Amino acid sequence: MAGTQGKVIAQNKKARHDYFIEETYEAGMVLQGTEIKSMRAGRMNLKDSFARIKNGEMYLHNAHISEYEQGNRYNHEPERARKLLLHKKQINQLIGLTKQQGYSLVPLKVYIKNGYAKILIGLAKGKKNFDKRETLKRKDAKREVERALKDRMKG
Numbered sequence: 781m782a783g784t785q786g787k788v789i790a791q792n793k794k795a796r797h798d799y800f801i802e803e804t805y806e807a808g809m810v811l812q813g814t815e816i817k818s819m820r821a822g823r824m825n826l827k828d829s830f831a832r833i834k835n836g837e838m839y840l841h842n843a844h845i846s847e848y849e850q851g852n853r854y855n856h857e858p859e860r861a862r863k864l865l866l867h868k869k870q871i872n873q874l875i876g877l878t879k880q881q882g883y884s885l886v887p888l889k890v891y892i893k894n895g896y897a898k899i900l901i902g903l904a905k906g907k908k909n910f911d912k913r914e915t916l917k918r919k920d921a922k923r924e925v926e927r928a929l930k931d932r933m934k935g
Contacts, residue, residue, distance in 0.1 A: 786893040789819050792826040795886045797912065799904035804888065805874070807838065808865035809897045812856045814848040816897060821848075824890060831864060831885035831901050833875055838864040840887060840899065864899060874903065882906055 795801070811819070818824070823846035831840050839861045847855045866874075877883055886904040890897065907915070 786891050788889055788891045789822055789897075790824040790826045791889045792829070792887055794827065795888055795902065795904065797907075797915070799884075799886055799902070799906055800911075801886075801888070801902040801904050802883075803903040805866060805870060805901045805903070807899050807901055809840070809890075809899055810863040810865065811897055814854060815845050815856050815862075818845050818848040818856075819890070819897060820892070826887050826890065829887050831887060833871060833878065833885075836868070836871060838866055838871055838874070838885070838901075840864055843887065843890075864901070877903055 825844040827844075829840060829843040831838055833839075840863075841861050842859060843862065844858050845856070847858060874885065878885060882905050884904055884906070886902050888900045888902045890899050892898070
């Protein structure tokens with residue numbers, strides 16, 4: 781749904797390992813001044829973060845943005861809940877989908893697009909352990925095929 785352009789600040793690499801991503805949504809982020817400065821310096825971590833809808837608004841929880849070094853007393857709280865900006869229609873659609881069993885909202889990556897901080901949210905369904913193993917087997921098999929083709933081209 782959304783193509784990224786601009787500087788990627790943080791990626792949640794574990795999300796694609798732990799979840800099947802059904803659909804993606806691009807959302808804006810409501811940030812304080814020291815947060816965006818710290819993000820532009822690349823000091824953000826999406827590990828263990830998630831999005832939740834509360835009172836018709838979407839919030840990002842557990843995303844860590846380190847304090848800005850020159851922020852002194854105006855600094856932000858590193859793990860506060862941050863509001864995400866989506867259209868009302870999209871939020872209503874997500875409310876319906878997340879009420880279904882097994883669906884959750886997982887942040888995939890944060891980037892800067894046209895000067896604004898954007899986040900790519902994935903509608904995700906959790907993988908079981910055997911699904912994770914299957915994915916790893918497929919990945920390894922693909923890597924082996926590519927390696928064999930590469931060796932064949934050399935010889």
